[in-house]
Amino acid sequence: MYHSLYLQKVGEPTVRINTYNEWKIVPSSRPLLNPPPVKEEYVDIPGRQNGPLDLTGTLTGLRYGKRTGSWEFYVLNRNQPNDWDWYDKFSDIQNRLNGYFYNVWLEDDPLHYYVCKLTVNSWQSPKDYSRVTINYEADPIAKDSPGGYYHA
Secondary structure: OOOOEEEEEOOOOOOEEEHHHHHOEEEOOOOOOOOOOEOOOEEOOOOOOOOOEEOOOOOOOOOEOOEEEEEEEEEEOOOOOOOOOHHHHHHHHHHHHOOOEEEEEEOOEEEEEEEEEEEEEEEEOOOOEEEEEEEEEEOOOOEEOOOOOOOO
16 A cells, blocks of 8 residues: 555546556655644624633534645656656646646545645655655545545
8 A cells, every 4th residue: 555645636537646556656654634724703892801702613613724735755766667757757747736626535545535726836856766745725524435436
């Protein structure tokens, strides 16, 4: 298990990417999505001694903001004759992901997916391997996928 991400482009169900199978990139740590921040609501009441009144979740229930974060992947530099050069791989990753919305499944959790806007943040290329960082901005709540990967 490489802890790949399974990606399906929103609105184009035939565009499917497994990050390991497609590009041979491996996460530097197990990919997770950061928890969504709670949208807090405060009201200043003149003369109140205890500071602003916290109305978070009182009228409409708790509301959440977008999940944001990034994943760092190791990219094996060309080590087999049919492998891509790192710059071709970088170009393909950028062209296919940067700014697009994808349904994202974590390999460890095939029954849920997140709708994410993905952007390629950085690429570093030391001698033996390269690293690519992909940022995400995801909806706060995971969606059910009873059929597993690619069943949005």
